[in-house]
Amino acid sequence: MPLENSAYLHAARGGTTPRRTPVWFMRQAGRSLPEYREARAGTTMLESCRIPELVAEITLQPVRRYDVDAAVFYSDIVVPLEAAGVGVEIVAGTGPVIAEPFRTRADLDRLPELSLDALQHVTDAVALTTAQLAGIGDGVPLIGFAGAPFTLASYLVEGGPSRDLLRTKALMHADPQLWHDLAARLAQIAGTFLRAQVLAGASAVQLFDSWVGALPLADYERLVAPHSSAALAAVSDLGVPRTHFGTGTGELLGAMAAVDGGVDVLGVDFRVPLDVGAARGAAGAGRPVAVQGNLDPALLFAPWDVLRADLHRILAEGERAGGGHVVNLGHGVPPTADPAVLARVVEEVHAWRS
Numbered sequence: 001m002p003l004e005n006s007a008y009l010h011a012a013r014g015g016t017t018p019r020r021t022p023v024w025f026m027r028q029a030g031r032s033l034p035e036y037r038e039a040r041a042g043t044t045m046l047e048s049c050r051i052p053e054l055v056a057e058i059t060l061q062p063v064r065r066y067d068v069d070a071a072v073f074y075s076d077i078v079v080p081l082e083a084a085g086v087g088v089e090i091v092a093g094t095g096p097v098i099a100e101p102f103r104t105r106a107d108l109d110r111l112p113e114l115s116l117d118a119l120q121h122v123t124d125a126v127a128l129t130t131a132q133l134a135g136i137g138d139g140v141p142l143i144g145f146a147g148a149p150f151t152l153a154s155y156l157v158e159g160g161p162s163r164d165l166l167r168t169k170a171l172m173h174a175d176p177q178l179w180h181d182l183a184a185r186l187a188q189i190a191g192t193f194l195r196a197q198v199l200a201g202a203s204a205v206q207l208f209d210s211w212v213g214a215l216p217l218a219d220y221e222r223l224v225a226p227h228s229s230a231a232l233a234a235v236s237d238l239g240v241p242r243t244h245f246g247t248g249t250g251e252l253l254g255a256m257a258a259v260d261g262g263v264d265v266l267g268v269d270f271r272v273p274l275d276v277g278a279a280r281g282a283a284g285a286g287r288p289v290a291v292q293g294n295l296d297p298a299l300l301f302a303p304w305d306v307l308r309a310d311l312h313r314i315l316a317e318g319e320r321a322g323g324g325h326v327v328n329l330g331h332g333v334p335p336t337a338d339p340a341v342l343a344r345v346v347e348e349v350h351a352w353r354s
């Protein structure tokens with residue numbers, strides 16, 4: 001069976017990892033890599049996502065360079081919004097910017113449901129990428145992903161990145177019905193994006209709710225979790241492990257682990273020890289969950305001895321957690337990170353148990 005030896009898939013399914021503890025990095029493809037900057041020259045981010053050959057090349061770049069245990073599909077959380085017809089641009093150094101922000105019920109008409117047919121460019125890119133990944137070693141799994149309804153809504157409502165998400169939170173409380181209708185539509189769009197990637201060959205998925213740590217637990221459970229459940233339910237019949245990730249989510253980990261009957265892997269950022277995160281996740285899901293994390297990206301800039309000691313802390317906590325562990329950062333690779341440091345991190349993680 002292809003990928004039967006994948007350390008990433010073993011760990012994501014809650015197994016111990018006999019061969020080695022798997023590691024990959026959010027934003028492993030991106031501006032920290034000179035080969036990425038070269039491949040992307042003269043093409044906007046969203047244009048590059050529409051060129052399957054370029055998507056495959058950029059997705060594979062960090063796999064070749066670092067020997068990571070999984071590839072993550074080169075795309076963006078706003079790609080399915082664009083496919084649904086939303087005017088969006090990604091501005092370097094800023095992030096997604098929405099041409100006409102969403103504020104009223106009338107704006108919902110500008111957000112039609114997304115069909116698999118509208119994602120042909122995504123499907124083609126995944127198929128090409130997975131075919132190439134199959135030829136590396138014993139094969140490397142591809143992680144597909146989507147932005148969760150809350151994080152997608154935060155860009156749509158704010159119009160771009162925002163520190164405090166005031167307009168988004170105000171909408172949730174001022175007009176809960178409109179919020180639910182918007183979040184349900186975004187769940188349909190995110191779910192379709194996930195499903196397209198898995199049907200085309202992705203071996204796992206990750207739902208990114210990067211900014212959901214801005215909410216208290218009660219609001220999360222009432223206003224957000226049902227929609228994140230719906231997004232993940234779109235791939236529940238496809239047998240792939242599902243990771244749920246956010247930042248600043250210490251208080252939310254139990255509820256995040258519980259969505260759609262329980263996720264397989266819970267992303268834990270650097271604010272919470274991995275074994276504590278695993279216990280919160282298991283309590284929420286009603287069964288053990290694997291954990292992913294949780295190196296602080298800032299430590300990539302620390303002296304090697306400090307970074308190495310923290311990797312050993314992470315590996316020990318992950319082992320103590322007992323339900324499967326995937327090493328990752330607590331958030332994405334900063335564009336200024338040194339690729340040589342990331343290469344050394346991968347080596348250190350792989351050396352730990354072999």
Ligand SMILES: Cc1c2[nH]c(c1CCC(=O)O)Cc1[nH]c(c(CCC(=O)O)c1C)Cc1[nH]c(c(CCC(=O)O)c1C)Cc1[nH]c(c(C)c1CCC(=O)O)C2
Binds near residue numbers: 025026029095210
């Ligand atoms: C919030 C969010 C976005 N996009 C994404 C999230 C969730 C993850 C997270 O919390 O970081 C998800 C994402 N974006 C990208 C990936 C692909 C693969 C990977 O992780 O290696 C993934 C999984 C590529 C990208 N997405 C983006 C780049 C940079 C593009 C460029 O600079 O040309 C890449 C490689 C652009 C983007 N898109 C977004 C931001 C905040 C930015 C960065 C803006 C900047 O600082 O320049 C929105």
